Amino acid sequence: MHSLIALLTDFGLDDPYVGQMKAVLARECPDSTVTDLTHGVEPFNIAQGAFFLAASAPHFPEGAVLLAVVDPGVGSGRPILVARQDGRTIVAPDNGLAALALIPEHAELHHVNQLPEKASATFHGRDIFAPIAARIARGEALSGFCHPVSAEETVRPLWTEPLMGRGKCSARVLHVDRFGNCVLNLRAGALGPLHNLQISTPLGRELPAVDTYSDLPEGAPGLLEGSQGFFEIAVNLGSAARQLGLSMGDAVTLRWDA
Structure with missing residues (x-):
């Protein structure tokens, strides 16, 4: 299944982090096209990343997977959000990063309940988020690794x-x-x-x-x-x-x- 995966992070381009995420996507979903939305989000700035995501999501075609990682809580118990709206899927930490892009009453909201057994505690973008995005891009049903949640169960910060x-x-x-x-x-x-x-x-x-x-x-x-x-x-x-x-x-x- 050919799909478009767009990446948004605060990783910058000086380190190999973005390249490693792309390597995982190429391995797990070789037929996908991967594009960079931006990797210039100010480190840890969830609100700025949320704005970039909200402003850009409508310009992607239906079927696109938007993989967003600005994750100060990496390694903690914060949930992973998978949201579908207007034919597109957003994968992001449930920390408000997707909040500006989503209209809760129009979005299908899920939390991931099946994670890889082996993952770095400090690089979920490569070891958890990228494999999840690949599964979605391959056309796997969300019911196989997610459960639905209500808008009240997701994070929506005051700045939204x-x-x-x-x-x-x-x-x-x-x-x-x-x-x-x-x-x-x-x-x-x-x-x-x-x-x-x-x-x-x-x-x-x-x-x-x-x-x-x-x-x-x-x-x-x-x-x-x-x-x-x-x-x-x-x-x-x-x-x-x-x-x-x-x-x-x-x-x-x-x-x-x-």
Whole structure:
């Protein structure tokens, strides 16, 4: 069975870890095509990895297996999640990494209950996750090594959703891209039309809501719905992170006329 397996990790490319995972996939499922989504997730940053996964999953074809490993709890008793949604399968530690990508009422959720007998306690990506992804890519039934779970039995961290109130939203920065755009945990379309928007940041600034970067004067900050499906704070031809003093994980408050 020919299948596509996409890899997302915080392993980087300096060490042999990604190559070893690919070696296992090639051995266990030689007919699969393996592609790299990214291995540049900041080490241990589950929220950033969750954003990358959520923004990218819809672009993969049905039948794809998305293997995501950002796993600070490797070797512990944390469960392994296998989730199916829109014809795609996500394999990830159940630590919130898949939470942004999944709509609980639309996803089939499972925990793995059959693990390899021999596995390194510190490299489950190679010894556990890759073999699981290969089994799925080969077309094995999940019932052979998983059991279904409810959404309440999976991890959904507080940063998965912003705190919404009347004329107010408390959000967090999930990611700062190489241009300095600050992606928030606020999905595009969530706010509707905005008037007299202002944003509280470490420096305190009032920002307009715009459609695209060029709607802002050069060097001016604003808020827009980005291409990755989430709102972002941006500066036209500049870095919002540097100008506003924002970093991943920072809280921001949006206020507007309700």
